[in-house]
Amino acid sequence: MKKMTCKQLGGACDQEFQADTFEDISEMSKKHGMEMFQKGDKAHLEAMNKMRELMKSSDSNAMKKWLENKRKEFDAL
Numbered sequence: 776m777k778k779m780t781c782k783q784l785g786g787a788c789d790q791e792f793q794a795d796t797f798e799d800i801s802e803m804s805k806k807h808g809m810e811m812f813q814k815g816d817k818a819h820l821e822a823m824n825k826m827r828e829l830m831k832s833s834d835s836n837a838m839k840k841w842l843e844n845k846r847k848e849f850d851a852l
Contacts, residue, residue, distance in 0.1 A: 777852040781807060784845060785826055787818035797849045 776795055781788045784804040792807070794800035811819035830838050 777849060779804075779849060779852070783848065785822060785841075787811075787816070787822040797846045800849060801845075 776793050777800070778791050778793050779800055780786075781790045781792070781804060784792070784801070786804060786808060788811075790807060792800050792803040794803060808819060808823060812823065829841055832838070
């Protein structure tokens with residue numbers, strides 16, 4: 776079982792997620808992000824906007840590289 780925080784996964788807080796796989800921890804982070812979006816949490820909305828900009832980046836591999844780095848970080852735990 777590995778732990779990562781919302782911040783480590785591109786979010787805005789120190790909430791911890793625990794999972795055995797990167798896919799599971801990513802899904803937990805995504806669900807948390809949606810909850811924070813629905814609450815209108817400003818810090819999380821800013822983090823989401825940064826993520827959106829990364830997805831729109833002129834470097835078409837930017838998001839893929841970001842995800843690969845997060846997966847490596849998870850695997851190293």
